[in-house]
Amino acid sequence: QVQLQESGPGLVKPSQTLSLTCTVSGGSIGSGNYFWHWIRQPAGKTLEWIGRIYTTGGTSYNPSLRSRVTISVGASNNQFSLNLDSVTAADTAVYFCSRGTTVGESAYWGQGILVTVSS
Amino acid sequence: DIQMTQSPSSLSASVGDRVTITCRASQGVSRSLNWYQQRPGRAPKLLIYGASTLPSGVPARFSGSGSGTDFTLTIASLQPEDFATYYCQQSYSTPFTFGQGTNLDI
Numbered sequence: 001q002v003q004l005q006e007s008g009p010g011l012v013k014p015s016q017t018l019s020l021t022c023t024v025s026g027g028s029i030g031s032g033n034y035f036w037h038w039i040r041q042p043a044g045k046t047l048e049w050i051g052r053i054y055t056t057g058g059t060s061y062n063p064s065l066r067s068r069v070t071i072s073v074g075a076s077n078n079q080f081s082l083n084l085d086s087v088t089a090a091d092t093a094v095y096f097c098s099r100g101t102t103v104g105e106s107a108y109w110g111q112g113i114l115v116t117v118s119s
Numbered sequence: 120d121i122q123m124t125q126s127p128s129s130l131s132a133s134v135g136d137r138v139t140i141t142c143r144a145s146q147g148v149s150r151s152l153n154w155y156q157q158r159p160g161r162a163p164k165l166l167i168y169g170a171s172t173l174p175s176g177v178p179a180r181f182s183g184s185g186s187g188t189d190f191t192l193t194i195a196s197l198q199p200e201d202f203a204t205y206y207c208q209q210s211y212s213t214p215f216t217f218g219q220g221t222n223l224d225i
Contacts, residue, residue, distance in 0.1 A: 060213045062213075107174055111161075
């Protein structure tokens with residue numbers, strides 16, 4: 001059974017970089033035909049897709065965030081990361097990582113991590 | 120970006136009721152439409168993918184239909200655990216986009 005777990009700081013100062021890691025257990029990021037996604041959800045609002053990385057390392061980002069986002073796979077091949085630069089209060093949200101198929105749906109999600117941007 | 124519009128935004132119902140939620144895409148997404156259920160403080164749970172396919176473990180009272188731009192999620196007989204927020208998502212093209220959600224309460 002695949003499990004995902006987000007980790008990282010819960011508080012980030014404005015203009016700094018938000019850095020989160022998703023640790024995958026029960027499977028390897030480098031095996032299988034899967035996409036690994038980051039999605040966020042501000043309080044009381046809908047979900048926003050941030051971007052994804054494929055098993056082979058190819059990435060795709062939301063154009064609304066592309067200039068500030070980097071998704072990468074860690075050296076251990078059971079972690080992938082999100083970096084979001086120059087954050088503002090509008091980036092305050094619960095951040096989820098998920099595993100998606102090539103068809104597009106995400107059946108496995110992390111529990112989510114609340115990140116607050118505040119000085 | 121493809122815009123996803125759900126209706127209604129909120130819905131009150133009772134245990135045993137049959138409810139239908141609709142989702143409309145701003146352009147055709149074929150059958151690349153997924154439905155998620157989210158309870159407060161929890162991650163979304165995949166209910167339906169490919170417009171009408173139930174993942175293993177999802178009760179058969181949930182069903183989905185549609186293609187192109189118009190889709191529906193139906194819950195045949197509401198159970199207490201079904202009171203939650205439901206989101207549609209298109210995975211036809213990036214950026215993947217979600218509807219605004221339908222809050223189903225008692």
